[in-house]
Amino acid sequence: MQSWVDGRPAGSLSLKDRGLAYGDGLFETIAVRGGRPGLLDRHLARLAEGARRLSFDLDLDLVREELLAFSAQLDEGVAKLMVTRGDGLRGYALPGTPPRRILMGSPYPAYPEGHAEQGIELFPCLTRLAEQPLLAGLKHLNRLEQVLARAEWQDARFAEGLMRDVSGRVIEGVFSNLFIVRAGVLLTADLGRSGVAGVMRAELLDQAAVQGIVTQVRDIGYEELLTADEVFLCNSLYGVWPVRRFAGHDWSVGPLTRKLQALARDLLDS
Amino acid sequence: MQSWVDGRPAGSLSLKDRGLAYGDGLFETIAVRGGRPGLLDRHLARLAEGARRLSFDLDLDLVREELLAFSAQLDEGVAKLMVTRGDGLRGYALPGTPPRRILMGSPYPAYPEGHAEQGIELFPCLTRLAEQPLLAGLKHLNRLEQVLARAEWQDARFAEGLMRDVSGRVIEGVFSNLFIVRAGVLLTADLGRSGVAGVMRAELLDQAAVQGIVTQVRDIGYEELLTADEVFLCNSLYGVWPVRRFAGHDWSVGPLTRKLQALARDLLDS
Numbered sequence: 040m041q042s043w044v045d046g047r048p049a050g051s052l053s054l055k056d057r058g059l060a061y062g063d064g065l066f067e068t069i070a071v072r073g074g075r076p077g078l079l080d081r082h083l084a085r086l087a088e089g090a091r092r093l094s095f096d097l098d099l100d101l102v103r104e105e106l107l108a109f110s111a112q113l114d115e116g117v118a119k120l121m122v123t124r125g126d127g128l129r130g131y132a133l134p135g136t137p138p139r140r141i142l143m144g145s146p147y148p149a150y151p152e153g154h155a156e157q158g159i160e161l162f163p164c165l166t167r168l169a170e171q172p173l174l175a176g177l178k179h180l181n182r183l184e185q186v187l188a189r190a191e192w193q194d195a196r197f198a199e200g201l202m203r204d205v206s207g208r209v210i211e212g213v214f215s216n217l218f219i220v221r222a223g224v225l226l227t228a229d230l231g232r233s234g235v236a237g238v239m240r241a242e243l244l245d246q247a248a249v250q251g252i253v254t255q256v257r258d259i260g261y262e263e264l265l266t267a268d269e270v271f272l273c274n275s276l277y278g279v280w281p282v283r284r285f286a287g288h289d290w291s292v293g294p295l296t297r298k299l300q301a302l303a304r305d306l307l308d309s
Numbered sequence: 310m311q312s313w314v315d316g317r318p319a320g321s322l323s324l325k326d327r328g329l330a331y332g333d334g335l336f337e338t339i340a341v342r343g344g345r346p347g348l349l350d351r352h353l354a355r356l357a358e359g360a361r362r363l364s365f366d367l368d369l370d371l372v373r374e375e376l377l378a379f380s381a382q383l384d385e386g387v388a389k390l391m392v393t394r395g396d397g398l399r400g401y402a403l404p405g406t407p408p409r410r411i412l413m414g415s416p417y418p419a420y421p422e423g424h425a426e427q428g429i430e431l432f433p434c435l436t437r438l439a440e441q442p443l444l445a446g447l448k449h450l451n452r453l454e455q456v457l458a459r460a461e462w463q464d465a466r467f468a469e470g471l472m473r474d475v476s477g478r479v480i481e482g483v484f485s486n487l488f489i490v491r492a493g494v495l496l497t498a499d500l501g502r503s504g505v506a507g508v509m510r511a512e513l514l515d516q517a518a519v520q521g522i523v524t525q526v527r528d529i530g531y532e533e534l535l536t537a538d539e540v541f542l543c544n545s546l547y548g549v550w551p552v553r554r555f556a557g558h559d560w561s562v563g564p565l566t567r568k569l570q571a572l573a574r575d576l577l578d579s
Contacts, residue, residue, distance in 0.1 A: 042324050051321040052329065054312050054413055059322065059391070061452035062332030068399075093453070094460060117399065121329070124456075129338075129387065129415050131452070131459035131483055143324055145399050169439035170475060173457055181451035182331035182401070183363070186394075187443055189401035190364060205440060213401055 040144040041112060046105050056139065058123030061131070062180035064138075065089040067120045067238075069106070070147070070276050070307055076110040076118060077307055078275050079103070081238035086122065089177045095138045097122060102140060113144045117276065121180070150277050151198075155300065158283030158292050159198035159272070164188040164213065168204045168233035176236040188213045199272055201264075201285065204233045209259040212272050215280070216240035220269035220295045225254045239273040239303060246302050252295065269293030271300070278303035310414040311382060316375050326409065328393030331401070332450035334408075335359040337390045337508075339376070340417070340546050340577055346380040346388060347577055348545055349373070351508035356392065359447045365408045367392060372410060383414040387546065391450070420547050421468075425570065428553030428562050429468035429542070434458040434483065438474040438503035446506040458483045469542055471534075471555065474503045479529040482542050485550070486510035490539035490565045495524045509543040509573060516572050522565065539563030541570070548573035 042050055057063035067086055070077040083103060090097040102120070110118055121141040127134045166188035174181065188200055199212040210228045211217050216237040218227045225247050230236045247254050264270065270282035270290055279300035281292040312320055327333035337356055340347040353373060360367040372390070380388055391411040397404045436458035444451065458470055469482040480498045481487050486507040488497045495517050500506045517524050534540065540552035540560055549570035551562040 044324070050324055052324055052326075054314070054320060054322055054411060056322075056329065057456075059326065059329045059393075060336075060450070061456055062450055063453060063456050066330075093457075119399070123329075129389070129418065131455045133456075133460050141324060148399065166443060167441075169441035171437075171439035171454070173436060174453055179453055180330070180332055181453045183333060183444055183449055183451045184441070185401045186327075186331050186333050186403075187363075190403050 040116070040146070042141070042143040043105065043109060045140050052141070053126050055126040056123050057125065057127040057134070058121060058139070058180055060127055062182070063093075064121055064123035064180040065093065065095070066122070066178055066180060068276065069110075069118045069120065071110045071113050071116050071118050072307070074111040074114045076106050078238045078242060079106065081241055082120075082275075085178060085236065085238060086120070089179060090122070090138075092173070092177060093179070094133065095122065095124065097138050105140060105142060109142045109144070116147050117145045119143045119145065123180070148276060154198050154280045155278065158281030158290070160196055161212070161282050161285040162192045162197035162200035163286050164191050164200040164202050166191060166202065168202055168210055170204055170206070170232040172232055175233050176230045178235050185213050198280065203261065207261055209261055209264045210234045215272035215274045218243070218271050218273065218299070219259065219264055219267035220293060221263065221267050223253065223295075225252050225295060226259060227256055228259050229257050237274055239275045239278070239306075242306055243273060243299050243303065247299060250298070269296045271296045273303060278307055310386070310416070312411070312413040313375065313379060315410050322411070323396050325396040326393050327395065327397040327404070328391060328409070328450055330397055332452070333363075333397075334391055334393035334450040335363070335365070336392070336448055336450060338546065339380075339388045339390065341380045341383050341386050341388050342577070344381045344384045346376050348508045348512060349376070351511055352390075352545075355448060355506065355508060356390070359449060360392070360408075362443070362447060363449070364403065365392060365394065367408050375410060375412060379412045379414070386417050387415045389413045389415065393450070418546060424468050424550045425548065428551030428560070430466055431482070431552050431555040432462045432467035432470040433556050434461050434470040434472050436461060436472065438472055438480055440474055440476070440502040442502055445503050446500045448505050455483050468550065473531065477531055479531055479534045480504045485542035485544045488513070488541050488543065488569070489529065489534055489537035490563060491533065491537055493523065493565075495522050495565060496529060497526055498529050499527050507544055509545045509548070509576075512576055513543060513569050513573065517569065520568070539566045541566045543573060548577050
């Protein structure tokens with residue numbers, strides 16, 4: 040598959056890149072259908088927020104332009120965009136060079152049909168998310184916690200894993216955000232201390248509110264998850280997966296989950 | 310300067326490398342003098358511990374062999390060794406490919422003479438270290454906290470910055486470990502929740518014990534730092550820098566600091 044660095048075809052990168060040295064960068068994983076990047080404004084908004092908080096002097100118009108051109112060439116698949124702080128000298132001090140833009144194409148992942156239809160079983164990860172408000176919410180390149188969590192299970196029966204923070208709060212999946220439904224209210228974790236604020240999560244929160252569904256973004260305790268009426272995961276590639284089983288608890292696929300799944304499908308197909 | 314990937318000269322890296330994608334790797338920064346890598350066994354021991362905790366199937370004999378050959382060519386300077394999990398597929402699951410070995414040479418940094426002689430002023434970083442026992446102590450490639458901390462000051466009057474953890478404990482410098490002396494006892498922070506366990510820190514703890522100095526590795530509160538008799542920093546490139554000033558507090562360079570500075574100098578020159 041094709042890949043670009045700073046707008047030109049390339050398959051490799053300088054060893055001096057600070058994305059490699061320190062994980063000093065951000066990324067977005069974008070569904071491309073019919074030559075168009077999905078949820079483009081949401082992805083760019085999160086990238087802009089990350090650039091602001093990490094002090095990247097990023098030309099967002101240029102990023103948008105390249106992403107559109109790259110998606111047109113890719114046609115169907117996943118565009119992974121990485122933005123790094125470019126080459127560094129030795130040491131942590133900011134080099135003052137412009138950020139580097141990396142685009143990589145890959146085929147659309149072949150998720151089993153059953154994940155969306157019947158729902159999935161969630162693995163209880165022991166790896167806890169550290170609390171770091173300065174990085175929370177961002178999709179940055181420091182992802183060792185996710186690597187450790189994903190390495191906890193090999194059994195294909197688990198499609199995703201649940202991650203809690205060091206204080207035990209329920210946060211998200213390894214590569215998904217988590218929603219629960221309690222008494223008709225749609226809840227997802229506050230990501231002010233840890234976690235990745237997914238673009239599909241943001242989109243579903245907005246769309247649900249438009250549909251008159253009451254939404255809450257707040258801390259979620261473990262017991263609240265276990266006693267929820269409905270549980271589901273989302274991301275910008277697969278949309279919504281109902282959670283059918285976790286830690287000996289079983290759920291059927293609920294009506295709000297199906298409603299939001301249909302909304303997500305519309306968003307990804309549009 | 311020269312650089313090698315997997316034992317062969319190379320200046321670039323696959324865009325698919327998981328060191329770039331997730332910071333999924335480890336590094337060592339090694340002083341090279343007279344063609345020999347300094348504190349080699351310590352560096353390799355820390356790397357081995359990191360490889361074990363991150364489940365890298367690393368051939369340490371090969372790493373040692375390459376490091377010796379690379380240092381012989383470099384002669385004088387700094388050898389930066391990175392080990393990444395190699396190329397990945399999309400997603401966090403471990404790819405099962407062997408780790409990639411990267412070696413990069415750079416000139417020996419030109420630290421001002423005064424830093425070691427008269428001591429340095431320490432900047433009080435606001436960036437706090439998150440508590441993540443699974444990664445604490447390791448020199449891994451997830452270093453955004455250090456990037457944020459180092460970006461807090463531009464004034465060259467500060468040679469280093471102090472980092473505390475989210476609970477306020479005194480942990481380390483941005484690129485150094487910290488020691489304090491209180492009533493003749495040499496103290497450094499426990500790094501079980503955050504921080505990088507430096508090879509010079511380990512060496513000084515051992516050497517001090519051999520010299521009959523009482524050492525303690527434990528949590529250090531902020532007030533303990535401010536009321537310490539002596540304060541100094543160390544790493545494997547510059548040895549020991551006395552801390553002369555921090556947050557309105559002044560210290561003169563104490564006798565234990567000078568003793569350990571001489572020990573560090575011997576280690577780096579040997």
